[in-house]
Amino acid sequence: MKHYSQVAGEISQYSDLPFWKKAGTTDLAYVAYGLFVVTLVLVSYALGALKLLPYDPQQISIGLLNAPPGSGGHLLGTDFLGRDILSRLIVGIQAYFLPGLLAIAISLSLGTALGVVAGYRGGSADPLISYFNDLVDSFPRLVLILLVIAAFKPDIYYVMAVVGVTGVPGVASLIAGKIRFLRQKNFIEAASVLGLPTHVIILKHILWYNCRTLLIIGATLGMGEAILIETSLSYLGFGVQEPTPSWGNMVQAGANYFLQGKFWPSTAPALAILFTILGFHLLGDGLNNILEGKRNK
Amino acid sequence: MTAPPLLKIENLRTYFYSRSKQAFIRSVDGVSLQIARGETLGVVGESGSGKTITALSILGLISAGPGVISGKIGLRTDTIQKNLLQDLEMYVTLGQRDGKIMDVAKDEAGWRENAERIMGRLRGKEIAMIFQSPKSSLNPFVSIGNQITEAIRLHTSAKDLKGAKERAIYWLERVKIDSPRLRFESYSYGLSGGMCQRAMIAMALSAEPSLLIADEPTTGLDATIQSKIVDLLAELKSEFGVTTLLISHDISVISRLSGSVAVMYGGTVVEYGPARDVLSAGFAPKHPYTGALLASVPSARNIQQKAYLQVIEGEVLDTINLPRGCRFYARCNRVTEAIRKKCAGDEPDLREISPGHHVRCWLYFE
């Protein structure tokens, strides 16, 4: 049973409701959750930066290895060196914060540039772009990252740089596709007929009006991906290196005791990863639906 | 008109809901029409007057909510007599405030299910439809021949592929597509708009429907093609005598093809009657809106009389905000002081002022 009802008898011509009133409740829920996660991330980042932590995340206590939650006042227990998991979780986000942003920045900026060239100039540039895409796609990313790490050093920034670069094609093709779509709808021609300078058309009318949702979503997904990649690398030993905590290397270190029935050391960070990434995905989804006005038609 | 009409629409309401304004868009607001067998009813009106929505409502193709919420659509062909909205009202409950519907609760799943049960057997077979923008209305991934063949195999006795193909080619011929065997294989993107529309017509007629709904069949085609399509329709009509509901904003097309005409404005029928009465440019009594429409069309007579074309003042009514009184009041240029209060005050109903000729205007009521 779906319910529609009109409140006012007279509706003013011009005033529209603000977007959050138009939006579907699920979308709002998504976005709310997403924003909650984001704030949580920011807060824990701040806490970590300000050293407002229950324990010193580096404090080793050899007498208390892999202690279960609650023991010795450690809310989430301790890890394989007796360090407080909660504190390390809070600090752990820092491992992704800037590197993740770096990855996103690279993939979005380069990707957008390439995409615009491909979509706008079309023709000549297109094969080059797709060639670059396939080039990046054509080798298992993890192995590529390993080689790069070996060539330079196991530093999360190098890793994320690679992640960013390998993320470029995806973004590029998204943008290019969007622009081609606009072309088909003769949007761009119309704009240029109006005598708008190219950069205005590209920046304002194409990127801002028509691609911002794509970019936002790209960004949110990118952050999630950065975390997952670092985690996979950690399993192979090449993630963020001890003693710096990252959720990835925490899961990895804990997982070594998982099959012996000691869950907490890996479960806590694994769940942190889960809920965070979920948050990013839902945020992207919700924003997409709201800004693109899906479900309303 | 003694024979019972083929299609009898009574008090049809189709609403949409604007989330951003939290209000109903009353696209079709109590429309009643009927078409006698073999007749062509022309529905004329500015865009946004609800013509197309009426047509889609008949076929049950309204997907957005709430959609059709009340009314009767009686169809009576050789094979079936039934109300297409048969006991669907049970899925809808309406809440009114001072004569306006302000609340709609609709079990859309249930409605869809039942409507599909009824319409499933009728669409294409009893009622066929051709749309404006024929290019996009044809499946770009299937050759037009195959699309027509599909319709034939679905609805006619020709079930075997070869027979159906032959039939399709025959129809392509009938709609004057040259070298039909060749065209059979071609895709919509390779054809001109006119060609596509011909193909659409062929596809619609190939199932030999009892009722053909032509929704702005000529819109968006260039003038020469338009007249060709109109000629084609006229010819096919005289040949097969298929009952047609012709929707257009172009009075010349309407007057060319239809026996009777309904003029729609703001989701209602404001005038309805035989074409000769409604469209005669003389001073036969008619609705000011019709008058205005006619005046805005370059017809032979206007030109002879060197009369100026008049534009209709004001904007098309948006069906979100309905005035209390006559919907056309705001733009009407024939309001007399005598009736001004009425016009502004309450809405007139559709009255028969001469046999078969109905008008919705206070001018003609004493």
Added chain:
Amino acid sequence: MTRTSLVVLLSLATALTVPAGSQAESKKDGRSDGGILGYGEYGRPATLDPITSNEMISVRITELVFNGLVAIDEKQEIVPDLAERWEASKDGRTYAFFLRKDVTWHPKEGEEARPFTADDVVFTYNIMMHPKTITPLKVRYEFIEKVEKLGDDAVQFTLKRPILNALAKFSFKVIPKHGPSNPLYLTREDPFVQHPIGTGPYILRNITADREVILVANEKYLRGRPHIDKFIAKPFADQNIMSQALMFNAIDMIVLVNPRDLPEIQGDKRFVLQPYNALSYAFFSYNLRNPLLADKRVRRAFTHAVNREEMLEAFFNKQGTIISGPFAPGSWAYNLDVQPLPFDPQRAIALLNEAGFTPGPDGVMQKDGKKLSLSLKVPIEKESEAVKRVVLAFQNYLKNVGVAVRVEFKEWQAWKADVFLEHNFDIILASWVFDDSADISSLFHSAEIGAWKNNFGGYSNPEVDGLIVESKLTLDHEKRRTINRKLHALLADEAPYTFLWTLTNYSAYHKKVRRVAIHPYKFFSFADEWFVPESEQK
């Protein structure tokens, strides 16, 4: 710690010869034949011949497939193997070996088994020493001048100079003349390295897609047919899964159990945990090129600052012993009178002060403005949380005495380049694995300083050099022992390393396998005696 182990292959023996008694076709010990033993290895074998192979996994497999002229038994004594007896000349420069006549090579499929002859021995030596053959063995046999054939069943080796316990060195594995496709030298491209032919208790049947090595009993083995029908070496890429595989009977044995899995296996009645004393130890090595570390007192201070007992207990369930010096414990050269430096932070701080360091404002010790902050380089390896634990604990201990340590993890090859080539490090954590030897010359002799040499710390001390050379030259076992004890004491005092511990290696296997004796280094030396009772051979 598989990867961090730097293997030093040198050799020793207790010189006692036992006359050979040749044996019959099948063992007459009444123990039942049959059964299969699948064992798990962490990693995959590269080559399976005794010459090019340089990983423990391969060494273990070659031990099953090949024999040497002589063998070393469970009591560390030299016993006949392919040679049934031998004669050494008075001056100790020539050794003549008289070979068994009843030995045949594993048959190639569809071929007659060929007899083992003196030619094979000569061939093996020549191919081993050929410049184009890349083998860890070469350095071990440079003391040999030449080898001659004295007939089909006798060979004679001539040494450049007499050396102590030369006999034991003739335990190198002999490969057949008809084996390698290239008669001059052996490369890894040679099919032989993947399908070796030996004289050993087990015949290599085939290698599966996953590089599982399947070995079957050699009916004609010179010590009689081995009891267990089939050995299967199964490679794993994840140690957690390997121990799960043992738990779920997917394999019957794990050669080397990860310390973290010991408790679980210990608790399980189905399995036997068998310790074997590997001749290996772990250590922190200091780069003496760094002036801060050149001072002996600083190094001793570090050693005092580290609580090795605590680490051993917490991280390795006490499965090992703290060591004091450079020799592998359990080897005759180890000096038990030298005690490991005790855990004593006060002492450490005192020593640092003595060396001129004073606590700075940030709590870090410094000497005339120079901070005592050092880099500790560690190679990255999968599932190496044991290493991480030790390293981070070390960092923690030193922090407590005011020493700042930066832990730097590096990819394995990069780490090796840093340590062995660039010498670009302050401290490293590593461990030496000895085969059965007490020769540490390559670790501390000043001549061993340089690119890709083992004295990467750059330790140079004429006294030590002298002792090393002396011990090398002496031909008397007792004399050499005393020299080595001196050496041990000296290096313990000098502390070029912080000697940590030698871990007890544990092998876990299903208790259906009986009479399991394990060679600390080659592991499978006595596998032909293992057996599975009839009743449990499912």
Added chain:
Amino acid sequence: MRPAAIRPIALALSREIALTALLLLGVSFVVFLILYLSPGDPFSVLLEGQTVGDASRAGIREALGAPRAWYAQYLSWLGNMLKGNFGTSIRTGLPVFGEIVRVGLNTLTLTLGSLLITLCIAVPIALHAAVRGDTALSWPLTMLAYVVSALPVFWLGYLVIYVFIHRFGLFPLISGSSAAQEHAWLYFMVPIAVLGIGNGTVSEVIRYLRDEMSRVMAEDYIRTARAKGGSVWRHAFKEGLLIPVTEIIASKIPFILGGAVIVEQVFNWPGMGRMAWQAAQDRDFPVIMGIAMVAAAFVRLGSLLQSLVYAAVNPRGPQE
């Protein structure tokens, strides 16, 4: 197939092949360059754990007759490759090509299998959501998909092993290929399922398919199809499902290949990812290069499929 469709397909095919050739060249070069930049001589793996000086180290190359200069190495490799000879592994001395084919098949099974699983999960949910919107059925499923695709894949692997094998013993835990247990195939299903669920793309795939399908559902020609009483699905199939799915397959293969590197190690799956990993650590460049080639070809296969389907389906030919 209609003769009309043959030509565009042939066109697409030739185009793809040319592109692939170019691509393989590029990939090989890039990979080789990075390899060259990373420290560690590939041949030092032969000396692993030995006490030999610099001299004999340097000697090895001569011993093996390997060229010194990196470009010489690359060119000689390229030359041999064009002759169909991928060289032999430095570590094991085995011919690279044979090895890769052997393990490549396993990886192929793993990758395609898990891709299939991903689609089996995603397609129904997406279609349902596209046609009916968020319903009591589709919404929780979507959420579930989102949740699992946000889990670290190796942890998911451990979880599965613990719960299904360790706790309830639903699957046999066997290792490698010589395991002769019954229901062995069940174990081989586990990694495929894990990778299929945990490769982190399920949610993305669902979103994409859903949006595409609902976009198509709003097209005029679908309305026409309904108006003539034809099957909406039949008309929406090509543009709404077939093309997007092939696009997904094409674009996700590299991603899942990456995931295979992990899963193959967790589940002891004898595959290419594991081999690549080992080789990368040994700087075993013939193997790495070989794998790069095969992987690239594999990826191209995806996009080949895509453009073939597109050419076959869309009369306008590959380019829009």
